[in-house]
Amino acid sequence: MRVVAAMSGGVDSAVAAARMLEAGHEVVGVHLALSRSAATLRESARGCCTIEDAGDARRVADRLGIPFYVWDMAQRFAQDVVEDFVAEYAAGRTPNPCLRCNEKIKFAALLDKALALGFDAVATGHYAQIREVPDPSASGGLRRELHRAVDGAKDQSYVLGVLDTDQLARSFFPLGDTTKPDIRAEAAAQGFSVAKKPDSHDICFIADGDTRGWLARRLGEQPGDVVDTDGQVLGEHGGAFGYTVGQRRGLGLKVPPADGSKRYVVGTDTATNTVVVGPQELLGVDHIVGDHARWCGSAPEGVIEVGAQVRAHGQEHPATAWPEGEQVHVALQERIRGVAPGQSVVLYDGTRVVGSATIVRADRAVPAWS
Known part of the structure; x- marks a missing residue:
């Protein structure tokens, strides 16, 4: 299989590319240039997509002996992720740019371009698992499901909850069965210079982590x-x-x-x-309404029992959910706090990701000011 390995310049994507090569695939490394004015050096552990990162990715590709390219997606990233992020905050919502990046860049723009060039799939260094299960109605008699990673502390299935069935069919996440310390050890054994490189963190385009200050510079x-x-x-x-x-x-x-x-x-x-x-008690909500539903498989019919997660590394909460037109309703078994419009709710069945939606409303005790 011909596979594009998305190589950010970090340790995770380096090992993911190596594992795809070891599995016998024809692998080409691709680094996404997401900024037209990329910094020469990483400003902090939060930053990414710098010239330094591109160089690190190239050195790993050279060591693996695979072709390496840099694809310019700066304009697409600026429009679909950065501008969307600013617009959402300006409208009083709290977006998750990593979900939007996965949806619009890594598994839309990147995957679409890869397929157009004759590749079969894309592999990334996300911590999640894809499992194949029998399904007579699916092509080849197997259906691919998205599941949580073995390493719960690094699990990234939440930010992959925007992937649909067709995208899952063309995606590989080689790290989902391994813990982060073991990945670093594997990188060191491979002789990768990035074995001890610090992880980048959300939000990648706000290197100093000062979201409010960054927004103030954009919005005044x-x-x-x-x-x-x-x-x-x-x-x-x-x-x-x-x-x-x-x-x-x-x-x-x-x-x-x-x-x-x-x-x-x-x-x-x-x-x-x-x-x-x-006061804190006004933060409690029992019912969430989301739109922009994305299903990792067929949309559910009727009411289903799920686990609902509203933050990337947050707790999963028992709930019931049901689609209603273009929206998804989530009824929580226990009241939770601090749910904001613009956040994403990702639904799980055990470790399997069912789908996701963008929160538009969270019902709670209504204060007098509303």
């Missing part, structure tokens, strides 16, 4: 009020776009609560540029 300072659920002004902020539901730190409140309790962001209103804070 927009001073407004921080109010309680009764509308009393408690402080000021530099832009409602910099706050998300469940946030407790950095609120800049000037009026302390009478009972001394902690206060959290319970809502934002970008129309009035207002951040609303309240």
Whole structure:
């Protein structure tokens, strides 16, 4: 099988490429250039896609003896990931750019280009597993399923929940059955210079990790009020776009609560540029509504029992879910806190990923200000 190995320049993608080669595939390494002004050196462990990373990927490809190319996807990344990220925050939502990157770049743009060039599949260094199970209705009598990785601390199935059946059929995740320490040991045994290279972290295009500051530079300072659920002004902020539901730190409140309790962001209103804070109990939700549903297989019929996860490394919560038109409803068995519009809810059946949706509404005790 002819396979494009997506090589970021990190240890995971290096070992993934090596494993695909060892499995007998014809492998070509591809590094995605996602910035037209890539930094010469990595600024921190958060950064990625630098000239240094491209060089690291090339050195691994040379050691493996495979062809290596750099594909320019900077314009596509800027439009589909970065601009979408800014627009979502400007609208008062909290997006996950890694899901969008996987959907739009790595498993749409990259896979589509690979197939157009005559390749059969794409392999990446994500920590997840694909399992083949018998299915008489599927091509070849087997159906591919997406499952959690063995290494729970590194599991990335959440950010892959946007993949559909056709994309899963053309994808390989060679690392899903291995822990991160073993991957580093394998890289060292292969003689890869990246064996001890630090991991990059979300959000890759905000190298210093200051999301609020990065957004302020893009959207400009927009001073407004921080109010309680009764509308009393408690402080000021530099832009409602910099706050998300469940946030407790950095609120800049000037009026302390009478009972001394902690206060959290319970809502934002970008129309009035207002951040609303309240007690922790107002964060609890029992019901989530999502749109932009993506199913890793056939869409479910009727109500199904699932585990629902709303953060990349968050807890899975028992729930029931059902599709309704273009939306997905998730009824949680126990109330959870801090669910924000724009986040993704990923649904699981055991370790298997059922699908995902973008949260548009989370129902809770409705405060008077709404």
